[in-house]
Amino acid sequence: MYPMHMCARAPRARAGEREPPLTVHHLNQLLLVCSLVLLIAVAAVRISSRSGLPSLLVYLGIGIAMGQDGIGDVHFDNAELTQVIGYAALVVILAEGGLGTKWKEIEPALPSATALALAGVAVSVGVTASAAHFVTGLEWRQALIIGAVVSSTDAAAVFSVLRKIPLPSRVTGTLEAESGFNDAPVVILVVAFSTAGPVDHWYLLLGEIALELAIGAAIGLAVGWLGSWGLRHVALPASGLYPIAVMAIAITAYAAGSLAHGSGFLGVYLASMVMGNAKLPHWPATRGFADGLGWIAQIGMFVLLGLLVTPHELGDDVLPALVIGLVLTMVARPVSVFLCLTPFRVPWQEQTLMSWAGLRGAVPIILATIPMVNGVDGSRRIFNIVFVLVVVYTLVQGPTLPWLARTLRLGGDPEAADLGVESAPLERLRGHLLSVAIPEESKMHGVEVNELRLPAGSAVTLVVRDGASFVPLPSTVLRRGDELLVVATDPVRDAAEKRLRAVGHGGKLAGWLGTGGDVR
Numbered sequence: 307m308y309p310m311h312m313c314a315r316a317p318r319a320r321a322g323e324r325e326p327p328l329t330v331h332h333l334n335q336l337l338l339v340c341s342l343v344l345l346i347a348v349a350a351v352r353i354s355s356r357s358g359l360p361s362l363l364v365y366l367g368i369g370i371a372m373g374q375d376g377i378g379d380v381h382f383d384n385a386e387l388t389q390v391i392g393y394a395a396l397v398v399i400l401a402e403g404g405l406g407t408k409w410k411e412i413e414p415a416l417p418s419a420t421a422l423a424l425a426g427v428a429v430s431v432g433v434t435a436s437a438a439h440f441v442t443g444l445e446w447r448q449a450l451i452i453g454a455v456v457s458s459t460d461a462a463a464v465f466s467v468l469r470k471i472p473l474p475s476r477v478t479g480t481l482e483a484e485s486g487f488n489d490a491p492v493v494i495l496v497v498a499f500s501t502a503g504p505v506d507h508w509y510l511l512l513g514e515i516a517l518e519l520a521i522g523a524a525i526g527l528a529v530g531w532l533g534s535w536g537l538r539h540v541a542l543p544a545s546g547l548y549p550i551a552v553m554a555i556a557i558t559a560y561a562a563g564s565l566a567h568g569s570g571f572l573g574v575y576l577a578s579m580v581m582g583n584a585k586l587p588h589w590p591a592t593r594g595f596a597d598g599l600g601w602i603a604q605i606g607m608f609v610l611l612g613l614l615v616t617p618h619e620l621g622d623d624v625l626p627a628l629v630i631g632l633v634l635t636m637v638a639r640p641v642s643v644f645l646c647l648t649p650f651r652v653p654w655q656e657q658t659l660m661s662w663a664g665l666r667g668a669v670p671i672i673l674a675t676i677p678m679v680n681g682v683d684g685s686r687r688i689f690n691i692v693f694v695l696v697v698v699y700t701l702v703q704g705p706t707l708p709w710l711a712r713t714l715r716l717g718g719d720p721e722a723a724d725l726g727v728e729s730a731p732l733e734r735l736r737g738h739l740l741s742v743a744i745p746e747e748s749k750m751h752g753v754e755v756n757e758l759r760l761p762a763g764s765a766v767t768l769v770v771r772d773g774a775s776f777v778p779l780p781s782t783v784l785r786r787g788d789e790l791l792v793v794a795t796d797p798v799r800d801a802a803e804k805r806l807r808a809v810g811h812g813g814k815l816a817g818w819l820g821t822g823g824d825v826r
Contacts, residue, residue: 362667362700365605369612382613385678385689391610392672395603396489397574401556402600403464403486404578405593412479412579418650419483422660424515426642427488430457431495433638434630441633442626448684450499455674455692456634458492459485460667473716477656480647481663486579489669490522490569491515500677500685521568523576529559530580537586548588549595552581585803587738604668611671611693620690627694635699639664655714662710665703666696738799742790742806749813750806756780757814764794764802 372378412419435453438444444452464485494515533555542548556578563573586592640661647657674692677685744750755766755778768791769778784790794802808816 362604362608362704363697365608366612366615366697369609370615370617371612372609373613373615373617375617380613382610385614385675388610388614389672389675389679392607392668392675395607396571396669396672397557397560398553398599398603400486400489400571400575401553401578402596402603403482404556404575405552405582405596407482407486407579407582409579409583411475412483415476415479415483418647418652419480419487421646421650422480422484422642423487424491426484426646427454427457427491427495429642429645430634430638433641434634437633437637438626438630441629444626445684447499447682448688451496451674451677451682451688452630452691454492454495454499455670455688456630456666456695457638458488458666458669458673459664460669464663464665473659473711474656476652477659477663477716481660485665486575487572490519490572492673493571494518494569496673496676500680500682518567518569519572521566522563522570522572523568525563525566525568526559526573526576527580529555529562529573530577530584533558533577534581534584534586537581538584541587545588545591548586549592552586552592553596553599555581585800607668607672611668614675615690615693619686620694623687623690624694627691628698630691631695631699634695635662635664635703655716659707659710659714659716662703663707666699668696670696737793737795740790740792740794740799740803740806742792744784744786744788744790744810746786748786748810749816750784750810751786753784753809753814754780755782755784758805758809760792760794760805761798761801763798764792767791767793 370376372380374381431450431453433453434456435446435449438449438452439446459481464481495511498511498514533552537548537551537555542551556574559577560570560574562570564570640657643657643661643664647660652660670692671689674689677688682688758766760766766778768775769782769784770789770791771785771787792802792806
């Protein structure tokens with residue numbers, strides 16, 4: 307049996323020597339360690355939610371505690387492996403975020419979010435890199451790398467924090483879309499600045515970014531549409547296959563985009579967003595599966611980054627990190643938000659909140675491994691500065707966001723509880739079976755079945771109430787907690803769900819004479 311610190315950085319066998327065999331016993335040890343880490347991390351979610359401490363810091367703390375300066379004494383310094391695993395985790399996180407993004411919320415915010423993801427990143431890189439060069443004395447290449455690395459808002463941090471705070475849909479939509487879009491140009495910039503030799507002319511770099519984004523967007527939209535069409539028209543033999551198929555399609559968009567020399571990150575986000583708004587079969591199960599994978603990706607990514615860092619080496623880089631982070635948070639981000647959002651007439655209160663909500667998380671730390679893998683001079687210092695910056699300013703920004711939202715009076719109005727609608731295709735019958743759960747706050751409570759005014763070709767066939775099922779009459783009054791089975795033919799499937807959601811939000815008079823807005 308090998309000690310953990312030897313397993314983490316096992317030396318290669320010399321010429322003529324055989325590699326030590328990997329036995330089932332070693333596999334059992336690895337599974338035991340991974341399961342214990344996951345259990346500790348899951349318990350840490352509860353601790354972080356009750357204490358207000360961002361879960362990012364808890365997971366990083368677990369990794370540091372397991373590392374060479376902690377109680378675990380695990381020596382891990384493989385930046386290349388960290389980068390590969392970090393990319394894979396980011397793909398899963400972007401897929402989960404795209405599946406949960408509602409088109410109706412981000413559609414009005416697309417122009418402003420795109421401006422922030424492109425022009426905003428450029429402004430942030432310029433301001434932050436200038437501060438890193440002139441204030442802390444870093445070389446221009448190192449300064450540009452740091453400016454590019456920290457200019458990306460973290461999708462995992464934004465998705466997890468903002469969805470817990472009731473904010474206006476324009477603010478939430480802009481920040482979510484920005485975090486999904488801006489990883490792509492930032493990765494291109496970091497790779498360009500980390501490449502040996504002189505950096506390309508700025509206009510060539512801009513052209514490369516535009517081309518990669520266009521390829522990634524086209525592939526992502528195409529894969530998302532084809533995947534949605536296939537999942538809605540092909541009945542799989544088991545409901546558990548739908549979540550797997552959705553994630554496989556999302557990952558296909560990333561792989562296809564990258565192989566086509568486009569932005570795979572933008573591709574996976576757009577493909578997931580298309581599928582997330584396509585009313586796929588067994589949707590609640592798919593969302594739960596994606597949410598679980600997203601948590602595993604975050605936990606694994608943060609713990610691994612905690613292992614990679616060497617705490618006793620951070621002392622000399624704390625002050626530069628604080629200075630660069632202060633410029634980024636108080637100057638670069640507000641300036642980029644002001645320049646990008648003022649033409650869209652966004653109120654100053656929303657601009658202020660979005661300036662403070664430029665959350666950084668594991669993504670900048672992962673991107674900081676790119677110069678380490680490419681052998682850039684001072685890359686270890688770049689990693690340490692980015693690590694300290696992310697930890698300190700995550701601790702400051704995340705917990706203060708709810709307070710700032712209340713101070714600016716930007717609390718969103720709580721919406722009526724939406725229906726839980728799950729769909730299963732009936733391929734041979736050319737129809738769909740909709741399972742509808744009526745939540746406690748739904749305005750469908752008290753509505754008679756005939757008052758639903760479902761389109762012709764659809765009908766409520768069964769009601770489950772208090773554990774008993776019965777076939778409803780037209781005069782049956784629906785109650786909170788009921789579960790309905792609605793059968794709809796292919797042509798009216800979407801209209802039936804649209805009408806059910808409208809009644810759930812507006813009651814029996816929603817959309818007079820049977821017409822209802824899509825409230826998905």
